[in-house]
Amino acid sequence: MPSLESVDDRLQQAMKRVLLATLPGTLMMFWLYGWGVLINLILASVAALTIEAAMLRLRQRPLRASLSDGSAFVSATLLALALPPYCPWWLTVSAAAFAMVFGKHLYGGVGTNPFNPAMLGFALVLVTFPQQMTHWPSSHGMDLTNGLQQIFGFGQTPDAWVRATALDSLRVNKSLTMDELFSASPAFGHFGGRGVEWVNLAFLAGGAFLLHRKVFSWHAPVGMLASLFFISLLCWNGTGSDSHGSPLFQLLTGATMLGAFFIVTEPVSGPKSPLARLLFGVGVGLLTYLIRTWGGYPDGVAFAVLLMNLCVPALERLAVARQERSAS
Incomplete structure (x- = not known):
């Protein structure tokens, strides 16, 4: 049986590799949106680590060992990358605090949480503050001074700094064909959202690195991307005005690759057996x-x-039952 120290060392190494793998996507987002990405990362990290320390002290757990595992920093990083750059500072702090308290420590801390903490914090602010969560900036965002003004609410906010995302534009479209949308709307790039397609490719590269280093198995990411591809292919209506986007558009827009390689692979709230992981990813892709x-x-x-987190026990039982039938 491995010692507790060796388990902690493996957890720290895995968290370091996950953070390293987010670097290409983070740099691409910084190139696309500017300083708001880094400010979000700092705010979310400080809030998450502060709440983590407070909860550990409240639960009378050792601070140094628990804080050094890196799980709070990883959750904060993924949350910050999912939030709109230049969203109000209190929104980022609220999401990080909720993720740490209700997504992690309410259930006993790292290793026991049934829900993905980062996605729980993101879902809270998305439901509670939907207007602020739609303020995605135009390409290249703002400079540092204007970014700080927007985030902390002082000074004059620059005009016309937000625009509808490609997914927003597609969802409300009633008359334009896909070709017309791609040519007329600045939100669309070559295949997906303008600039966002490159962000997704950068997260794909980071995910490939994690797969190569065997930080997680292929089952959940492949399940999510394959199911999203096939359902979008089945529902695709070419370039018509009632089209919901091509499979390539769906794969290279929004948070697809961040979700596939950094969210559905979260080891605690996700399934443990390979079949259950594959079904978990398939469910996430379909629901997305x-x-x-x-x-x-x-x-x-x-x-x-979050919905598939609720299904994890059932998926595990299904995997065990299938394994028993195969063995008999």
Whole structure:
């Protein structure tokens, strides 16, 4: 049986690799949106680590060992990357605090949480403050001074700094064909959202690194991306005005690759057996498409993950039952 120290060391190494793998996507987001990305990261990290320390002290747990595992920093990083750059500072802090308290320590801390903490914090602010969560900036965002003014609410806010995302534009479109949308709307790039397609490719590269280093198995990411691809292919109506986007558009828009390689692979709230992980990813991909297409929110990754977190016990029982039938 491995010692507790060796388990902690493996957890720390895994968290370091996850953070390293987010670097290409983070740099691409910084190039696309500017300083708001880094400010979000700092705010979320400080809030998460502060709340983590307070909860550990309240629960009378050792601070140094628990804080050094890196799980709070990873949750804060993923949350910050999912939030709109330049959202109000209190929104980022609220999301991080809720993620740490209700997504992690309410259930006993790292290793016991049934829900993905980052997605729980994201879902809270998305439902509670929907207007602020739709303020995604235009490409290249703001300079540092204007970014700080927007986030902390002092000084004059620059005009016309936000625009509808590609998923937003597609969801409310009633008359334009896909070709017309891509040519007329600045939110659309070559295949997906302008700039966002490159962000997704950067997160894909980071995810490939994690797969190569065997930080997680292929089952959940492949399940999510394959199911999202096939359902979007089945529902795709070419370039018509009632089209919901091509499979490539769905894969390279929104938080698809961040979700596939950094969210659905969260080891605690996700399944343990390979078959259950594959089914978990398939469910996330299907729900993401359904929410994007017919739901009230343009991107459904967070809600899809949380809904599938509820199904983890059933998926594990299904996997065990199938294994027993195969053995008999």
